[in-house]
Amino acid sequence: MRAFTYERASSVEAAANAASSNRQSKFIAGGTNLLDLMKLEIETPTHLIDVNGLGLDTIEPTAEGGLRIGALVRNTDLAAHETVRRDYGLLSRALVAGASGQLRNVATTAGNLLQRTRCPYFYDTNQPCNKRQPGSGCSAIGGFSRQHAVVGVSDACIATHPSDMAIAMRALDAVVETVKPDGSHHAIPIADFHRLPGETPHIETVLEQGELITAVVLPPPVGGRQIYRKVRDRASYAFAIVSVGAVIQLDGTGRVAVGGVAHKPWRVEGADAELSRGARSAASALFADARPTEQNRFKIDLVERTLGAVIAEARG
């Protein structure tokens, strides 16, 4: 870990300003991911701007009938929130499938969206990694890639986004609200928030330097059976090999987002349209352009089977 300076931001605008004036700065909220990355010198910010005291920790209904979740709401509190449990069961289930109780107590809503990949080569500073060191190459391609992405990959990177929460947010069409250093407010649909790796896997979201997430807004409830199915090698405290977040309506229509398969929460409009025809049709649409490795080809079959189980359970 490199030495760094630290400040507590006094307002959203001040935080954004401070971050924009120092390109080597980072916001810190729960720190459950950032501090580990700093200890390993994968992240080497010279300045941390603590946003924990900005009051962004409330959950309130929106005028449209949805829910505005403050950026600093802890994962535990969000999962346990009565409205979330009642109207957005998918989100609550995804949250409790992630990490451990201790981590969820500290991890925040915005931080969860911004957590970085668990690719083991990204985590080892001796290994080439385009995400950590642009232009150095990708060690995972041709290496140990069982956990890696099968779709939306590039020749530069096959890392996945590790979040469970983000899969639910994607299926629920959440909107990420931000403030830029110039004070302007923005609303970014979650579909546009995370980027595919392309040639620039080190750029993971559309956020600009200094742009601060203030809230994540959920549209009005969509009803249906909401199921989050996380598949993993051990029963708890493991990142998803794949996960399926689905909302299935009584008529068999619905929406599905998939985790553990791409650089971002993976949702394909065409797959939603195929849901009522069954898992095979939907999975075909999800993975039409898949480029798996020999080690992770199984994920495509696994998603199809898991989705099949989810649909069957929803129709139960």
Place this chain on the structure above:
Amino acid sequence: MQFDKPATTNPIDQLKVVGQPIHRIDGELKTTGRAMYAYEWHDANLPYVYGYPVGAAIAKGRITAMDVSAAKRAPGVLAVVTTLDVGRREKGKFNTVNLFGGDEIQHYHQAIAVVVAETFEQARAAAGLVKVEYAEERGAFDLREAMAGAAKPDDSQEPDTAVGNFEAAFKAAAVTLEQSYETPDQSHAMMEPHASLAAWNGEELTVWTSSQMIDWWRSDLATTLGVDKEKIHLMSPFIGGGFGGKLFLRSDAVLAAFGAKAASRPVKVALPRPFIMNNTTHRPATIQRIRIGAGRDGRITAIAHESWSGDQPGGQLETAASQTRLLYAGADRMTAMRLATLHLPEGNAMRAPGEAPGLMALEIAMDEMAEKLGMDPIEFRIVNDTQVDPEKPERPFSHRDLVGCLKLGADRFGWSGRERPGARREGNWMIGMGVAAAFRNNLVLPSGARVRLDSQGVVTVETDMTDIGTGSYTIIAQTAAEMMGIGMNKVAVHLGDSRFPVSAGSGGQFGANSSTSGVYAACVKLREAVAAKLGFNSADVVFENGEVRSGNRSVPLAEAAGADGLVGEDKIEWGDLTKTHQQSTFGAHFVEVGVDIATGESRIRRMLAVCAAGRILNPITARSQVIGAMTMGAGGALSEELAVDTRRGFFVNHDLAGYEVAVHADIPHQDVIFMDETDPMSSPMKAKGVGELGLCGVSAAIANAIYNASGVRVRHYPITLDKLIGGLPQLADMSDAYRSRA
């Protein structure tokens, strides 16, 4: 004391203290944070600073240049010691590769520098500033590729055994099985990382460390540093798990010693978690081939077990075939083991080396063979039980109750409820049961102890034995209490200090039996000293209730000790009983699993181990050992694998997020039953080891349960869902299962 005749009745047989379910006496220290582990050692008079290691970034080659100028200029830095500075060192007797010194890189994350600074954070930050240039060389990292060139090791490792004519008997057998199995590289992944605090006083070195074997470490540290062994004082009173990873001197102690010398300050070094996988040792992967031939009556006529593993040049076999020489009958038999050269980190002992991976394969093979024969797998094992060494029928087992374990376990577990493969469903879960035999040899090592009786009637035991979480403190106190006729509250136990008599140490499940036997021997000497001082005839003296009695004379022990106290010191040594009699421990593992019909996720539902391991010295600590081992076997069966990058030559998943050991949610229910038995051939304690037995076979029982649940046979550990889903029912057939769940 020479133990060369079977034990007869002795004071331990009273079982007033030994054999009782006594909670560990160091438990309160641990739960209140007062048990000081190596890295937590704190003394206001010991102004220590911090060392942080630098590991090699390549797997094989040489260092051509190191630039430590930036590191040396960094804030708080007191010293930087590089592998080039110290130069090539003489290697410790128990180390295969060099821990530190010289320009040669033998494996990834081999220690190449230690940076010493005032604070941990400063040392870590400065370590990141060390610049290294390498001349990289090609290495061999893929066991399957290296198999063809694998060599037969020297005879001391017993690579080849044969009795009769296996090939002919196998060819003639009515029913045969021939299969290959693979076990992956595994990491000890113990909770407490390797850590040492080193302090020099002139030429004398004091080291607080985390070591299973005090004397081995002391010798090898002396060799590596080039100092006199007598100048080194090593202490390891508490150890947060070892599993074999702390049997042999590791780099933390060497780096701390060099760092402390260079900084002229005491230095603490802990290996960062990623170093555990690539800097230290691991259990090597194996590829195994098993052939079994039997008559239609189920009697094995031919059995062969071959195994290939890899290690660094000069390394050793993972002896995965060795248990097959002893476990089942069969007139014609052979084993063969070959060693390939690999340039991965050093392979070495991990809990039940040999038997753990060997039984992972053999006990699947037995399950497969039973199915071919149309026999129940328990019945098949019972039919092939042997009470003698199958290679030397004139050599009996000292005591062997594998059959008793299997039968009792079957009854308790409800084995009769087992159905044919793939038949039992509960909603989305396919349910199955599996069984496997547990087998691990009972090793013994010489072990010394000193016992002091003071004027308060307190007996203090001193031995360099270690407690790696096993309960050594407690069973040693029980032994002394039983021998001296006092309560546990009158015994103090001091362990893990090189000033104390050399013990067996902890490893190979030899620790409990050997070290308590050493304490037994020392207590015999103390009893004699007490009797002699009182003028009692030591043959008819009784130690009871804090008193020593002879005829109608009775004297409190405190009084007998007098102001100067009395001391007994001795060492247990072992005669030929291990040669005349095969001494082993036995057990049976039963497991019920569910396999998710859609995802192929395998989850354990319940586990039972029945163990026959001689006298159980303390059922609480012994049970703790067995359930811990079962848990390790669950990880080994279902998720643990050091993933090898065969291009770059290292274990990729080098943290506890990537290397998945079992977590609480994976272990819903465990039971352990100990057979009520003693083994007088084993030791005066009539006990045997149990710490590794609990691991032996358990992974195969899980594998067999997964087969029984799903009908899919996986022979390549860990049994992850990607190896199962291809054989599971098609999607269209699953819907009903999920509907019934909802």
